[in-house]
Every structure is written in C-alpha cells, then in structure tokens.
Amino acid sequence: MIYCFMIITIGHTAIKCNQVEIDTITATRLFTKSDANKILGSPSHLTDSVIKKDAPTFSYLCGYKTDKEDQKTGKIGALYFFFEGYNDIADANKRYSDVYMSNKAHGMEKINLWGEEALYHTDHQNFDLMMVQKGKYVFSIKINKRTSTTSLKELKYALKGISDQLKLK
DSSP states (O other), X not given: OOOOEEEEETTEEEEEOOHHXXXXXXXXXXXXXXXXXXXXXXXXXEEEEEEEEETTEEEEEEEEEESSOOTTTOOOOEEEEEEEEESSHHHHHHHHHHHXXXXXXXXXXXXXXXXXXXXXXXXXXXXXXXXXXXXXXXXXXXXEEOOTTOOHHHHHXXXXXXXXXXXXX
16 A cells, blocks of 8 residues: 655645655656647647556656647647656666567657657657657657647657656666
8 A cells, every 4th residue: 555645834845655656746747738838839728637557667648739729720739748657777678669669660760859869750740759768767748639830849848858857766
C-alpha cells in the first residue's frame, strides 16, 4: 500500500511519498496548458488525463484540443503528451528502441534535440511525433491534428524544458 501525505504551510506545499509516487506527481507537472497553447498556436483545453501505475513502470498521458477550428485548415488542433518512468535505464532503452525499430520503415528518424537523442516522425500534413529518452524516462509529444498555427519550434522547446526538469537517478 502506498501512503502519501501533504504538508501545507503558508506559500509552500511539500509532498512526501515513495519514489514512484513522487515521479507520478512530477510527471503531471512537466507539461502544462501553456505549453500546449504555444505548440498548437491557439488557446486549448484539457481533454484527457490518465495516470497508470504498473510495476515496474508508471505512465501519464494528457491531451489538449484547440478551443476553435483553424480558419485556414478547418481542423481542430490536438496534441498528446505521454510520459513513462521505469525502474531502470535498460527498460527505458528497450522501450525507446522498440518504438524506433517498429517505425523506422515508416519514416521515423533519430535526431539530436539539444544534446538529447530523440526520435521524430511525421507525415508532413496531419501529425508530428517527437520522443526523447532521458535516463529511466521516455516521453513524447504527438501533434495529432496539425494546423496552420502549429509550431514545431515550440514542440522542441517543450521537450527541451521537460528534459531539463528531469534529474537522472
């Protein structure tokens, strides 16, 4: 059984939990609505938010959709952030490699993203996917409905920000 308690003082909250619980809580804070708005280039709203804790991993998925249809493309922009934490780096390496091997024949390629090894996959019209492995973590952002306001530059900045927040353990 996982026990977790919160200590609240004026202007400060400290959460005391076991390591997996801390990682799960941290994962939900790594990608924000502001990040989604910048990538989508338009105001958005949260559509999905799911945490799964399965030994030896945990995962967090959230999705955002734009509030309005893009006038140029007629599409509602959408994106998904997926974060996985593993107990050891070998499991994260395997997950990252499996995704690459399964998709490289369909156009997925390895890229360097500010010093982090990453994967990129796109059909150049509808979707863009970037995945990063950092230590025991694998995380990705998939733009599932690309619009005229979608920003790949902001997608890269968001992934860099996530990577910078993670401490290798």
